[in-house]
Structure formats: C-alpha cells, structure tokens
Amino acid sequence: LAKTTQPISMDSYEGQEVNITCSHNNIATNDYITWYQQFPSQGPRFIIQGYKTKVTNEVASLFIPADRKSSTLSLPRVSLSDTAVYYCLVGDMSAGNTPLVFGKGTRLSVIA
Amino acid sequence: EAGVAQSPRYKIIEKRQSVAFWCNPISGHATLYWYQQILGQGPKLLIQFQNNGVVDDSQLPKDRFSAERLKGVDSTLKIQPAKLEDSAVYLCASSLEWASLSETGELFFGEGSRLTVL
Numbered sequence: 001l002a003k004t005t006q007p008i009s010m011d012s013y014e015g016q017e018v019n020i021t022c023s024h025n026n027i028a029t030n031d032y033i034t035w036y037q038q039f040p041s042q043g044p045r046f047i048i049q050g051y052k053t054k055v056t057n058e059v060a061s062l063f064i065p066a067d068r069k070s071s072t073l074s075l076p077r078v079s080l081s082d083t084a085v086y087y088c089l090v091g092d093m094s095a096g097n098t099p100l101v102f103g104k105g106t107r108l109s110v111i112a
Numbered sequence: 113e114a115g116v117a118q119s120p121r122y123k124i125i126e127k128r129q130s131v132a133f134w135c136n137p138i139s140g141h142a143t144l145y146w147y148q149q150i151l152g153q154g155p156k157l158l159i160q161f162q163n164n165g166v167v168d169d170s171q172l173p174k175d176r177f178s179a180e181r182l183k184g185v186d187s188t189l190k191i192q193p194a195k196l197e198d199s200a201v202y203l204c205a206s207s208l209e210w211a212s213l214s215e216t217g218e219l220f221f222g223e224g225s226r227l228t229v230l
Contacts, residue, residue: 036219042221042224043205043223044203045221046220102147102155104153104154105154
C-alpha cells in the first residue's frame with residue numbers, strides 16, 4: 001500500500017483558497033487518489049477522486065502532476081464550515097482486496 | 113436515499129464487559145467496512161466484507177473482537193471483553209462492489225458509535 005504524508009494542520013482565513021498537498025512517493029500504476037473530509041462527530045465524507053492531471057467538481061479541485069507522487073486538494077474561497085480534517089487516500093480501485101487506509105489527515109481551521 | 117445506519121450512537125461500559133454495534137449499509141452495497149477511530153487519529157480499518165465473506169480482517173484483534181455479516185446485508189461488531197484502549201468511535205461504511213469504484217471511489221460512512229470504556 002502506498003503511504004501518504006500530509007501536513008498535520010493548516011490555518012486559513014475565510015474567503016481564501018486553501019491547498020493541501022499529499023505526498024505518495026510509492027504510488028502504484030493502478031492506484032487512484034481519493035480525498036475525504038471529516039467533521040467532528042461525523043463519519044468521513046468523500047470529496048473528490050482522481051488518477052492523473054486535474055479533476056474538478058462542485059466542491060474542490062484535485063491536481064495531480066505527471067509523476068503522480070503527490071497531489072494537491074484545492075478548496076476555493078473557504079468558509080468557516082470548511083473547518084474539518086481532510087484525508088488523502090491512495091488505493092487500487094480495481095482490486096477488490098485492497099483496503100482503504102486512512103492516515104492522520106490534515107486539520108484545517110478556517111478563521112473569520 | 114437512506115444512508116448507512118448505525119446503533120447505538122453512544123455506549124458506556126465497564127472494562128471486561130461486552131458490547132455490540134450494529135450497522136445497516138446502503139441498500140445494494142456489497143462491500144461493508146468497520147473502522148475504529150481513536151480520538152485525534154484517522155480511522156483504522158478493522159474488517160472488510162464483500163457480501164457475507166471476509167476480505168480483510170488483518171487488523172482485527174481476534175482475541176476480543178468479532179464481526180459478522182449475515183445474509184450479506186446487516187453487520188454486527190462485538191467486543192468481549194472490552195479494554196480501556198477500546199474507547200473509540202466505531203465507524204461503519206459501505207460501498208458498491210469494487211468494480212464500480214473506479215467511477216467514484218466513494219465509501220459512505222455512518223455517523224459512528226462512540227464507545228467509552230471505564
């Protein structure tokens with residue numbers, strides 16, 4: 001399983017763009033990169049998933065360079081409600097036996 | 113669409129007692145997971161089911177933890193006897209069969225069951 005490394009915490013002001021980078025140097029050919037968000041007292045919630053280049057949805061963008069050894073989750077114009085823990089996961093979505101492993105995540109605090 | 117249901121939401125027990133948690137996944141989801149989340153840490157996978165078969169239980173402390181998924185739908189996670197270090201939130205998640213995950217990669221989590229062992 002590819003190990004991921006993220007910053008432990010980040011602070012941001014409301015309205016700013018936040019970029020959280022995840023390192024996954026040992027990513028395998030079949031691995032996808034998935035990000036989850038977790039609020040206190042709730043289970044994690046899927047944000048976005050990608051394999052290469054850029055993926056964008058209504059919530060975030062995911063940037064993946066050509067070597068795929070890292071990825072960056074971009075949250076545009078954050079608000080106080082974006083305060084949460086963000087997890088980067090790497091796994092083979094085509095193999096039924098591969099468990100999804102969560103690291104410690106990045107705790108984002110949005111300040112007014 | 114109904115989400116993943118878990119019960120109870122909260123449970124307080126004395127050490128050496130037993131406890132059971134129940135999970136009802138989203139209808140049609142073949143894969144079910146139990147995660148343990150200790151305060152301040154990320155979720156740790158305990159066991160993964162595909163229908164009613166176990167795919168991975170390598171991190172399940174089998175001397176005290178057990179899990180079953182009868183008929184490939186609901187699942188129960190049991191701890192007996194509980195230890196202080198079992199205090200955590202137990203999260204259940206479900207997903208479509210793996211062949212479909214390449215589209216979204218999405219696990220759907222319940223709200224969790226918070227266990228306090230005194």
